[in-house]
Amino acid sequence: MNNPIFNRRRVAAAALAAAAVLTVTAPSAFADSTPSKGATASAPTTDGAKGICKREPKADKRVERALNRLDGGVTTVGSVARMQQRDDNAKKEGHTAIATLLDHKLTYRKGLVTTLQQRQKDLKDVAAWCAANNNGTK
Numbered sequence: 001m002n003n004p005i006f007n008r009r010r011v012a013a014a015a016l017a018a019a020a021v022l023t024v025t026a027p028s029a030f031a032d033s034t035p036s037k038g039a040t041a042s043a044p045t046t047d048g049a050k051g052i053c054k055r056e057p058k059a060d061k062r063v064e065r066a067l068n069r070l071d072g073g074v075t076t077v078g079s080v081a082r083m084q085q086r087d088d089n090a091k092k093e094g095h096t097a098i099a100t101l102l103d104h105k106l107t108y109r110k111g112l113v114t115t116l117q118q119r120q121k122d123l124k125d126v127a128a129w130c131a132a133n134n135n136g137t138k
Contacts, residue, residue, distance in 0.1 A: 049130075050136040050137055051136075052130075053126070053130035056123060059123055064120070067113065067116050067120065071113070080110060086102050087102040087103050
């Protein structure tokens with residue numbers, strides 16, 4: 001019984017059994033626990049205008065970059081025109097499943113352009129409001 005191979009197998013089997021027990025019982029232990037005091041957030045007391053005014057210039061640049069990319073030509077990765085070309089190529093080659101996927105992605109990108117254009121208008125209004133209200137500290 002002092003065979004080293006037998007001892008290794010026994011230790012490995014015990015470790016495997018312990019791991020199986022922990023795997024089965026651990027999720028139920030976490031499910032029963034209640035969140036601690038630090039895990040819950042209190043209700044907001046302001047609208048966060050100061051932080052929004054602080055982040056507005058970066059957000060505006062990010063939206064501008066995204067719109068420029070989406071409005072780019074066929075050679076611009078991520079553009080609507082490039083996705084349209086890929087969709088047309090898939091339809092021409094008879095790859096219907098690929099064409100369907102690309103068509104859905106194209107529809108999403110076109111909707112994203114509209115959403116980002118609206119966000120750009122909203123950010124202009126926010127920038128004007130921040131300038132008139134001391135960057136949200138009033």
